[in-house]
Amino acid sequence: MNTKISAQKTNIRQSFTLPVAYDVYFTEDLFAPANPTFKQVFSRKTEKKLKLLFVVDSGLLEKTPGLQEKIRTYCEDILQLEDLPDPIILPGGEESKNNLDHVTSVLDQINKYGISRHSFVVAIGGGAVLDAAGFAAGIAHRGVRLIRVPTTVLSQNDSGVGVKNGINWYNKKNFLGTFTPPFAVINDQQFLRTLEERDWRGGISEAVKVALIKDRNFFDWIKNDTERLVNRDNESMQYLIYRCAELHLKHISSGDAFETGSSRPLDFGHWAAHKLEQFTNYSLRHGEAVAIGIALDCVYSWKTGLIKKSTCDEVLQLLWNLGFRLYTPELLRSEGKEFEVLEGLQEFREHLGGDLTIMLLEEIGVGKEVHQIDQEKMKESILFLEKEDQKIGAS
Template identity: 50%
Template structure:
């Protein structure tokens, strides 16, 4: 290793630099399946052994409390699964944790996960298998990523939103300092197992929430997928399983394509193109104390930013109407009264989301907007007056 000379520095102060270059390859399977904990289904056992280590893998199971309640036989089935595969798996412990945004709001549940990992004497070669919705997966993934500097995480997402977006990505996190995902890590999972059977027990809000993420990615990346969503909006609202599974699969693959080929999986730059509509959506969530679901908040953000895009000439009236009609036809909102809430100085409170979004990424503000359907562009400033006009426009349909 030879030092890199700084020939452009005339300063009398010298420095000897040894430049390092590391290349680390990550890979993880995202598998669409059913009945993953059936004793005669080898999938989970095979996934734990996918590196060919041929040993008994110790695993902790973390279950979202809502999932545990909706599937009262789940813990028994998990124990039976491990019992059926004794040569390759050892169940260290099962812990049930709060689900929803409360799970990742502060350090309480994160510490509980860390304590469970420590009490079970898990090491870096051990597995944490997290079964639940997106917020719970974020929180468990964060805890697993910092204990021993990282255990192997297997995600089993149980909501539409987790299966098509958050659960297939490389981020983990928790809410702190009044901001969503203020604390977190980039840590790719060991594997993701999307078991469609978990979707049957979802509330209507959680069933349709993931469709907002599908509209988001379709509007900026895939015009044909956008057409599919508009054509099947009623079917999705009426819980058509085939339509939902197709939606989840395509949405997840578009997210994975971006993560793997977009050139910035750990977001070192200032752009986050897959967060179209999310600067406002995240702000609405925190303003509502998380009574508004993530998918519903994202849908409102998509509606506002789409109208903004129409005002600056990026999409036409027909595009805007199709976006709004598609969202509402599948039961997603395009309005909430919190959009009207103002700070003491008279400015709309949601506008604080712009600076929070910029600060989260660093660098200059970068907002993704549609440039026609299926294409995107990035802007580095947002006119508050045009945002307010978008909100005024959306208030009309909400009142009718």
């Protein structure tokens, strides 16, 4: 038998698809004994043994006395769990993403308690804590099942329902991370009552973002319900979160979920936002930075003829009515004649490794991708926001 292989026949190409499905639940008072939601999440698992490791946001614990005891009681009485490890407490806010030690602390406990690929890491907190815990879960054993319980407007309507996680490295936002779809996401509206005013309002910017590029009717609804949203009307916020999450998930299922191309439409306004967060040492919160980034890209869209000034004014007015400042001095931070925020354009391109692709606005509800940015026009746009901010301050 001749076993010699011709050089022309040595290449083998493999191709396969992997089905991905996860549920996003909407509930209230998740760990109340009478609430079946958390137990229902595990109906999809096939293993008899249930093993959980909780990671909880320290800020949430401060504002929710008794939460740890409530979780333990639910797990022991309703899920019949034995030997539940104490939860890992991570600092709330961007601190959890700026220090690799927090990821390591989760990995240490995954190792210590024998959390396997058929076990569950349950992350409860704001988007930064979910990112850090999700990154640890994504790299342990090449992927431990992750359940996200986002507790802020921002994470419930945007980051918490998606497939990405990451931490900051080399002074770059989300430089380290993975694409790891969660096993499930649970939005508990009761946690929103613990939020400070800035965090309640901040998450609305992501809803404005997705409405601007995907749904004019949703944008109009936000305009009409602005007063109720600002006054913390729970029913209005629940609709905003649901619709925003729905649009986010629809995009993931119909587009490039793992960003193999150069397009990131859901990051409209984010190229500048990420740099502004860094420049302010994250004292400017993500939602606030995104509002400024949206405003900047809308002004640039007007300056380059993509939209009318009246359209730009309509967007800026909504953001102001929602309580956002649309300028920060860090926009003018410069090295020589160059505004340093423009470095965000290059970092945006590097993050994907392809062509520069920036989402701008063609009309409200319709985004338009461009592959070049006129930096002089962008500088004009920054200076426009500075002047508008001065007018508001003087009024």
